Amino acid sequence: MEINLNGKTALVTGSTKGIGFAIAKSLANSGAKVIINGRTDDAANKAKAEILASNPNANIETAPFDLASPKGAQELFTAFPDIDILVNNLGIYGTIPFTEISDDDWMNILNVNVVSGARLSRFYLPKMMEKNWGRIIFISSESAINIPDDMVHYGTSKAAMQGLARGIAKVAKGSGVTCNTILPGPTMTEGVAEFLQNVMGGDGKSLDELGREFVAKHRPSSLTGRFADPQEVANLVTYVASPLSSSTTGAALRVEGGIVESLI
Structure with missing residues (x-):
């Protein structure tokens, strides 16, 4: 099976590092023109340089806009009015006891994780449907199904994302446009690696060992018993x-x- 994305333009939000970066790199390696998004020129240009270092033929553009804001989204629409593939990866998380999650915390995480993707999808979906081809993909989380008791607001936002994607798929019914969500589990991104070293480090253990210990303790139903690599998600x-x-x-x-303890 060969994946050929030649002639397609993909936007990956929040793609200067972590899962988003792995997705951007994978799409570029499959032939797509990829728009990398981060909030600053430096971050976006660094990610672009890293991809070009491994694939000099990659076609990379940068979109240094804050896509959690209407202003940033409008700047994006002006710079890139037409794409074929939208990967809504932008997201935030954080552990907060439920009784301490303020209204502002709720509104912030819903805005970044859900509304930002709805805003971009609302703009690009009609254009995709006119062409009768397009892909909208939301990066959710297994936390959408297994709501963490220390991140109720995060899990709720990811569950809402799945409902949003299902609704968009229905809007695009009968066209060549699809909309889906991807549910990663614990994934060894740069931020997670730092977290593991700070919280569970010591005794000279490797990241793999620390990750396996974390999964055994906090995700005991895991069948792989380890963190995923971002490339596996990509x-x-x-x-x-x-x-x-x-x-x-x-x-x-x-x-x-x-x-996830579910057959479907």
Whole structure:
């Protein structure tokens, strides 16, 4: 199976590092023109340089806009009015006891994790439907199903994201546009690696060992018993972004190591 995205333009929000960066790199390596998004020129240009260092033929643009704001979104629409693939990866998280989650905390996480993706999808969906081809992909989380008791607001926002994606898929019914969510589990991004070293480090243990200990304690239902690599998430996203996935829409696709105790 060969994934060929030549001639397609993809926007990956929040793609200067972590899962978003892995997705941007994978899409570029599959032939897509990729728009990297971060809030600053420096971050976006650094990510672009890293991709070009490994693939000099990659076609990379940068979009240094804060896409959690209407102003940043409008700047994006002006700079890039037409795309084929939208990966709504932008998101925030944080541990807060439920009784201490303020109204502002709720509004902030819903705005960044849900409303920002709705705003971009609202703009690009009609253009995709006019062309009768497009892909909208939301990066959710297994926390949408297994709501963490220390991140209730985060899990709720990710569950809302799945409802949003299903609704968009229905709006695009009968067209060549699909909309899906991807549910990663614990994934070894730069931020997670730093967290593990700070919270669980010591005794000269490797990141892999620390990750396995964390999963055994906090995600005991995992069938892989480890953190995923960002590239493993990117592999699934790249397939869903491709023409090969034309019959997959309105779905929540899991890449979480079997943590979720569900057959479907």
